[in-house]
Amino acid sequence: MALGPVTSRERRWRNEGGPGAPSRPSRSLVIALALAAVTLITLDSATQESPIDPVRRAVGEVLAPAQDVAATLARPVEAVPEWFRTRDELSERVTELEADNAALRELAVTMDADRARLETFDALTSGAQELGSALVPARVIGVGPGQGFDHTVTIDAGSAAGVGPDMTVVANDGLVGRVVRVTTNSATVLLITDPASVVGGRLGTSMELGFVHGSGAIGSEGALDLRLVDTRHVPARDEVVVTWGSQSGPYEPGVPVGRVSEVYSSLRDTSQRAVVVPFVDFTSLDVVGVMVPSGTRSDRAVVEADGSLR
Amino acid sequence: MNRAKVVVLALVALLALVLQVSILPHVAVAGVVANLVLVVVVVAGLNLSASQTLVFGFAAGLLLDLAPPADHAAGRWALALTVVAWVVARARPEVRPSAGWVVALVAACSFVGCSVYALSGLLIGDPVGSVGDVLGVIALAVLLDLVATPFVVPGVQWLLRRMDRRAGREAARA
Numbered sequence A: 001m002a003l004g005p006v007t008s009r010e011r012r013w014r015n016e017g018g019p020g021a022p023s024r025p026s027r028s029l030v031i032a033l034a035l036a037a038v039t040l041i042t043l044d045s046a047t048q049e050s051p052i053d054p055v056r057r058a059v060g061e062v063l064a065p066a067q068d069v070a071a072t073l074a075r076p077v078e079a080v081p082e083w084f085r086t087r088d089e090l091s092e093r094v095t096e097l098e099a100d101n102a103a104l105r106e107l108a109v110t111m112d113a114d115r116a117r118l119e120t121f122d123a124l125t126s127g128a129q130e131l132g133s134a135l136v137p138a139r140v141i142g143v144g145p146g147q148g149f150d151h152t153v154t155i156d157a158g159s160a161a162g163v164g165p166d167m168t169v170v171a172n173d174g175l176v177g178r179v180v181r182v183t184t185n186s187a188t189v190l191l192i193t194d195p196a197s198v199v200g201g202r203l204g205t206s207m208e209l210g211f212v213h214g215s216g217a218i219g220s221e222g223a224l225d226l227r228l229v230d231t232r233h234v235p236a237r238d239e240v241v242v243t244w245g246s247q248s249g250p251y252e253p254g255v256p257v258g259r260v261s262e263v264y265s266s267l268r269d270t271s272q273r274a275v276v277v278p279f280v281d282f283t284s285l286d287v288v289g290v291m292v293p294s295g296t297r298s299d300r301a302v303v304e305a306d307g308s309l310r
Numbered sequence B: 001m002n003r004a005k006v007v008v009l010a011l012v013a014l015l016a017l018v019l020q021v022s023i024l025p026h027v028a029v030a031g032v033v034a035n036l037v038l039v040v041v042v043v044a045g046l047n048l049s050a051s052q053t054l055v056f057g058f059a060a061g062l063l064l065d066l067a068p069p070a071d072h073a074a075g076r077w078a079l080a081l082t083v084v085a086w087v088v089a090r091a092r093p094e095v096r097p098s099a100g101w102v103v104a105l106v107a108a109c110s111f112v113g114c115s116v117y118a119l120s121g122l123l124i125g126d127p128v129g130s131v132g133d134v135l136g137v138i139a140l141a142v143l144l145d146l147v148a149t150p151f152v153v154p155g156v157q158w159l160l161r162r163m164d165r166r167a168g169r170e171a172a173r174a
Helices: A004-020 A027-046 A053-078 A080-084 A087-126 B002-022 B036-047 B050-066 B076-091 B099-123 B131-173
Strands: A133-143 A152-155 A168-170 A175-182 A187-191 A198-203 A209-214 A224-228 A240-243 A256-266 A271-278 A287-293
Touching: A027 B050, A027 B076, A053 A133, A053 A152, A053 A175, A053 B002, A053 B050, A133 B002, A198 A256, A224 A256, B002 B036, B002 B050, B002 B131, B036 B050, B036 B076, B036 B099, B036 B131, B050 B076, B076 B099, B099 B131
Parallel strands: none
Antiparallel strands: A133 A152, A133 A287, A152 A187, A168 A175, A168 A287, A175 A187, A198 A209, A198 A240, A209 A224, A224 A271, A240 A256, A256 A271
């Protein structure tokens, strides 16, 4: 009687497991699959024009619509916590936002001045070039997981919307990243906080050049590092960093990136390292814009440089 | 009948991938989300034969590598989840496992999978951050996978058991 339950459990397992119940994995299959994975890694990381890219694109074409649907379904649910806010909380939030607003207005005023200076500088060095480019609006529909150690997102605008590789992606507050690859209806964006991302940056007031590296840290604390070309120059606290790029390069010039919060100098690296706090909050990224050349054909309304919709 | 299980598990893995990329980021902890695909591979290991599990793990990993917005070298998750599948196939007991045993297995697999992924990044020179950061991320990932386990494993097991029962009934009728 005591043996009853045990035998019945074993029988149940055998019924469930079917013909192929517990068996040892064959060693040759393990080795074959591991070697296949290693071959793939080598192929993809060692070659410039990776043979994996067409496959990636094909998978993206299939999965991006599914991501789009899932993200659209999740958006209303995301708003649920809002329903449970009390009146006190809301009024507190209003005061907070008013304070933020004032601070932002002040920032906008000073930024305009910075931007104007930069534009004159650009005009001087590179001749009369059109800074005007149009914005294709898009929404974030997929986010790479943190345990993947790379910071990438999927957006719902692709080649049909006029988006192509190496285009600059911005949000309301500043630079988000650049497009690395596109499918018909989606694009993968490399965020500037990715440890592999490097953006040419320029200090807003002193015009000093440098490189903004993503540190891979999540959250806005210590997300970006600025290394200046001129090793003697010490950036000021709260100085604004804008992109320095070129019209043909991946980053359009003059896009605000962030502000300097701390400066370290190291004797070994013989350069200044400044911690830059990005303007964009990468933990709640939603609506973004892709900078496309003015007059690009697109499947959706495009925001032109003068603010008009087309 | 076993083939039907593979198809169902593959669909579940696809669904898990979409959920993981598009919905879970809303509840991410410091950017880290539960790796639902890894949990599905563990469930697959409890229901399929050893060689099927290995191929399933490899394919699921490849899916993680290729689906947008992934931008790392393709094959890194494939390698990690093949190792996970091997661990599950080796560890699978003769009798039906208890819930606690499954949770422990998920924790072990999550740790092994994330570690193999991070190590492969170190080997090919992909930036992954300092060792302390990596260990923190792995610990968080294991914790979140454990949180996701009760939402994934019972549901998928129930689905597969129902398929079994239906197949059994049909066999009895024939």
